[in-house]
Amino acid sequence: MATAERILTDEMIEAIKAFFPRYPTRQAVTLPALHVVNDRLRYVPLQAVVEIAALLGLKPAEVQDTLSFYGFFKQDKPHGETRAWVCRSISCALRGGDELLDHICHAAGIAPGETTPDGKLTIEFAECLGACEFAPCVLAGSALLRNVTPQSANAFLNDIRKGAPSNGHQ
């Protein structure tokens, strides 16, 4: 690994280190560190896992074990500029959530979990987004799209295509 190019920038390392005083163990900084990297790179490649582990005094396998438990951090390539989570849990499903996911995927030409070829949008299904009063809903980056209809979904997709990311990532 010594020859691989460093992925964590100095800024990321500082941001991760800022969490150290909050916890009595370094391992507790695992999730915060993964978020620091993911917020900036939109994925956490293996090389970053190795570097995070070194920073936290852990084995890479320990960080990878935690990372792989959560479906949240992509590892093969970055997710799109906007990551859209379409809710499929019960309150949304009762108001057309499954059909909405179908519609959005069809209109964008990708399957759940995939990213559009222009890299602008990743669509994923989500379990309850905690916004059931706005069912069916979509969390796009940090923007919550409420009571989404096929029409408002199309408008959202058009904005994305025109390059107006919905708050990209947080």
Added chain:
Amino acid sequence: MPKFEPILLANIGKPDSHTLKVYEAGGGYRALKRVLAEMKPVDLIEMVKSTNLRGRGGAGFPTGLKWSFLPKDHPGPIYMCINADESEPGTFNNRILMEFDPHQVIEGIILSCYATRAQTAYLYLRCEYPTSHQRLQAAIDECYAAGYLGKNICGSEFSVDLYMHRGAAAYICGEETGLIESLEGKRAWPRIKPPFPAVEGLFHKPTVVNNIETVACVTQIAARGVEWFKSIGVPSDPKNPRDPGSYGPKLYCLSGHVNNPGCYEAPLGITCRQLIEEYGGGVWKGRKGKAAIPGGISMGLLTEAEFDTPLDFAGPGKAGCLGLGTAAVVVLDETVSIVDFLHNSCRFFAHESCGQCTPCREGTAWSLTMLNRIKAGKGRLVDLDLLLEIGDSIGIMPGTTICGLADGAAWPIKNAIRKFRGEFEEYIKRTNPDGYQSTEAARALPVLAGH
């Protein structure tokens, strides 16, 4: 709208309700100052104990009692974990509090830390709540600047730090020991209890885990007193000395097929029907109700005939549901297929099981496989008994799993099939006229895509 005056939601709707300025203008942090000046930690524990406040996160465990399980004279540190993982389908009351009244929550956290002598609090926030994250961080910053957090709060001897910790989209992080494992940087595998967190929790230290709404109640109890809290809700059953009753206001989340979905504050014990009619404006499109989830999907189902069930801690159980849960009511109108409902529920739990216990991992996965098969027109009547066998054998109640996720997976299966068996049978016969009586081992369906 009914006349019950909201207390937990009183600030919501005011302009800039999330700011310190508006919170203080409404009397915020006065209770904290008074408690720090006049009460000892044990007095605050006694006060909360005598309200019989029960945790709002789902289990309904009495909060003061939980606090009193912490070892006496422990050298420390003691940790406070605030559970804001809120992932139970149908539930969003914590989000409302965090977005629109974060200071009411933070005042409750500081008070809870004072009572339990915790000097560090972690607020575990699900990562799907970016607005909550931003509002809470701004509120925490305001508190440090104003001396409500940090060293020597309001000039007292008491110090506490509050940190936010973001989750990564896993329902199981809401289970209190899954939350602790996740905070420690590991996979969120719930721990076998005992030891309970009060004895050995986060970083092997005594730990309290409390829900966001629970600590908001602590704020109001400190501000308004025991009498006020006990004047609301349903008293303890005099014939059962161990029943703590259902006191206080409650935030009910209402969604699904109602005219006005939303988060409403009502006295504990309001019936499901009252909530739907008086707050939700009735079932949408002039239709009739068919069923309702009483408190998050894990709790099972009430049929329309059971809508007069009071939504207090004892009510849903009497109608065969798991409990009050998160008091999130999801209404299904008469057009909903019960097969679709159960498929949705099984899909959720199969996706969210952490995989640690075989009965839960396999039971949730197989129940989804069977529901997929039934939906695809390949169901057999025997599948219903197989599903019930899973429902009756996974969970803490039958004693086969480590945590309650499996009970939550089991209850919708048991309730849906036992309360709507005729509809399942009719569906299976209609969609699989040639094979519904078969008892041969079924062939696997092709694996459906998903992640």
